[in-house]
Amino acid sequence: MKHIILALVALTTSAGAAQALDFTRIASEHSFRTFIAGRTLVDEFGGTLIFAANGGIAGQKDALVVSGGWVWNNGALCHRTRLDGIAVETDCKHLYLRGNTVVMQQKRGRSTEEIWTVR
Known part of the structure; x- marks a missing residue:
């Protein structure tokens, strides 16, 4: 069991968890919209995000309103996000999908990952 855990750690640190666990990359706007x-x-934590077809972002994080x-x-979801009207993030993320799980990897796939469930 220890060897399996070490192998998974090695995979996730070298290629990112989403890539290592057979997620499919969402590489086109058509796939993102679909x-x-x-x-x-x-x-x-129960936070929500909705990427509207018209380019808007809505949601809730804790008791704060998410907008943007x-x-x-170029193959990435680029966004600007605000919490209660205060700018908190501008980034382009690579997205990966498996079933109803989406992984967003910051800085065009070169940084940390966020995990979301699609409802």
């Missing part, structure tokens, strides 16, 4: 846009994404906008750019 599988993600207009649906509610929920994180492990998104565009698709």
Whole structure:
């Protein structure tokens, strides 16, 4: 069992958890609109995000209102996000999908990952 855990750790640190666990990359705006846009994404703490088809972002994080906008750019979801009107993030993320689980990897796939459930 220890060897399996070490192998998984090695895979996730070298290629990212989503890539190591057979997720499919969402690499086109068409795929993003088909599988993600207009649906509610929920994180492990109950926070929500909706990427509207018109380029808007809505949701809730704790008791704060999430808003912003998104565009698709060179294979990545680029967005600016605000919490209760205060700018908190501008980033382009690579997205990976398996079943109803979406992994968003920050900085075009070169940084940390966020895990969401598609509802």
